[in-house]
Amino acid sequence: MRVSLVLFTSDLRLYDHPPLRAALTSADAVVPLFVRDPAVAAAGFATPNRNAFLADCLADLDAGLRERGGRLVVRSGELVEEVCRAAREADADEVHLSAAHSRFATRREERLRRALESDGRRLYVHDAVTVVVPPGEVTPAGSDHFAVFTPYLRRWTQVRLRPATGAPRRVHVPDHVRGEPLPARGAVPGVSPALPAGGESEGRRRVTAYWRGGLDAYDEVRDDLAADATSKLSAHLHFGTLSPVELVHLARRRGGAGAEALVRQLAWRDFHRQVLAARPDAAHTDYRTRHDHWRTEDSAREDIEAWRQGRTGYPVIDAAMRQLRHEGWMHNRARLLAASFLSKTLYVDWRIGAAHFLHWLVDGDVANNQLNWQWVAGTGTDTRPNRVLNPVTQAKKYDPDGAYVHRWVPELRDLAAPTVHEPWRLQGFDRAALDYPDPVVELSEGLERFRRARTGPA
The missing domain is CATH 3.40.50.620 (HUPs)
Structure with missing residues (x-):
């Protein structure tokens, strides 16, 4: 045999x-x-x-x-x-x-x-098992990888994908090859209270449900913080309980703006993998140095801890960080805001934030996590490295009714929008009644520090 x-x-x-x-x-x-x-x-x-x-x-x-x-x-x-x-x-x-x-x-x-x-x-x-297009399959002239996403996407979409296949009907395993008992979820301490279930069965159930009730609107609502309308397939892609190739085939057959937007996110996933495959050091060092003089764990200890605990005084940032601890997951727009706040408003080394995300995120992997952090910090592939996301402006745009903040920051549940996004503007008894901290830094102060640091010592 x-x-x-x-x-x-x-x-x-x-x-x-x-x-x-x-x-x-x-x-x-x-x-x-x-x-x-x-x-x-x-x-x-x-x-x-x-x-x-x-x-x-x-x-x-x-x-x-x-x-x-x-x-x-x-x-x-x-x-x-x-x-x-x-x-x-x-x-x-x-x-x-x-x-x-x-x-x-x-x-x-x-x-x-x-x-x-x-x-x-x-x-x-x-x-092409854990990715759609393997690193190195498409490259620009004169380089071993694409450093900008848009030209990569054009080439990526032209690749002819292998067909997706079904599951086997029978699998015969030799009796004499034995293993140990399977690990049990219940035996793992320190797990986020609302961590989602894993496994291929759950992943395929999520795909079926999302194709029925969420995919078509994905492009319109994926940045809506309160809607919670993203696919939430990232952990299943990370563990490979879903095939990215099969998802692209399914989305292309469905068609429409929502399906196209989802495919674009899968292309981003492959893009980061081809960058990291060509530049493995980018997991820990700047892909493109800006000669930053980052604040470190020692020099910014209180600010970093406030960010980790969701007590920065900026409600949308605190909501994001609390969601991370409770679910082991964070909304995609919230990830951008939390990362921008730490790396640019607080001017803290992006590696500190990346390590915190990697600890809590169930979908955390080196390529997506580290290179997304570098993109936000301006040391990665972003063509606008000095952009700063204003947490108040972004909150009013992507959480206009304050529902996302209300969900994760119960201290502010009685505040209506837009006040809920700027509680420090309250006066007298109204402000004193809130068990919520003042901002750790003024946005204008943080912006000035960042701009000054990018051109000279911090």
């Missing part, structure tokens, strides 16, 4: 899974393997919210495999060692894996290839 092994990583699904399909085609039996690698925790990526969501994903993947006669094999340990050990136990000729694009993942993949080859086994790496 010929056996293949499929290593699941950030592709925790059965639908549209090229490595699994290839393994089933080439062998009589398959070992579906997931390795809980301590290196992920050591790198700081195994946070409570993502560990809890991961537990849901693994349980759902195992259930889906069992419905098809198989099961998921979970092991803990150094990934290369565990994959090689499982391949020997199963006498698997081949190992199939989805391509990954971070420096950490590509180095690990190369170590795995060498180790398997020394055992006489082959590693097959499949592209």
Whole structure:
């Protein structure tokens, strides 16, 4: 009996899974393997919210495999060692894996290839599984990656995508290859109270519901903070419980402005991955330096803590930061506002904010998180690096009735718009009655500090 092994990583699904399909085609039996690698925790990526969501994903993947006669094999340990050990136990000729694009993942993949080859086994790496268009597939003349989104989008939309495939009907797993018990969401401490459920079943349910009741209006309402009308598919894309290729096919078949806007967001996701693949250091260093002299954790401790706790005195910023802690997720417009406030109004090093987001966001990944922070901070790919988002102006535009602020900042629930966005303008008893802080900085003061710092020492 010929056996293949499929290593699941950030592709925790059965639908549209090229490595699994290839393994089933080439062998009589398959070992579906997931390795809980301590290196992920050591790198700081195994946070409570993502560990809890991961537990849901693994349980759902195992259930889906069992419905098809198989099961998921979970092991803990150094990934290369565990994959090689499982391949020997199963006498698997081949190992199939989805391509990954971070420096950490590509180095690990190369170590795995060498180790398997020394055992006489082959590693097959499949592209366009976790992305729509793999990094490097489209490049501008004279460069290894696109540094500006619009020309990238033009080329990205011209790529002919592979067809999406269904889930397998049967999966046979050798009985003698055993794993450990699945992790349980309930055993993970420190999880956000309203963290959403994970797993492919939940992801596909969300897609079905959104296509019925939200996609067509996506372009019109995606920036509306109170409407809460974004797709909320980002965590499922991060863990791979949904296929980005399948989503693009579905959206293009649907058509319309909402579907086009969603596809554009998927293109942004790929854009950041091709930037990071070409410039891995951009995860921690400025993509384009502005010679900033950022305020640090030591020099801006009180301001940073006020931002983290949602006590800056700017209601829309505080609402965003409280949503982050409660849900492990934040509205896309709110992410821009919170990041702009920290990096430009408070002039705090963007890496401090990026680390806080990565800790709490269930959808947090290096490419999207770090490069979006750099875009806002003006050190990334934004063609207007000195733009500053005014939190009051933005709140009045994207939360005109104050409903988003009312939801997350209950101290201000009795204030009507537009006063709710500027509570410091209240006088006397009305102001004294509020258990809410004054602004940590005047916007004009913050703007002047930022402009001065971009041209000289802070």
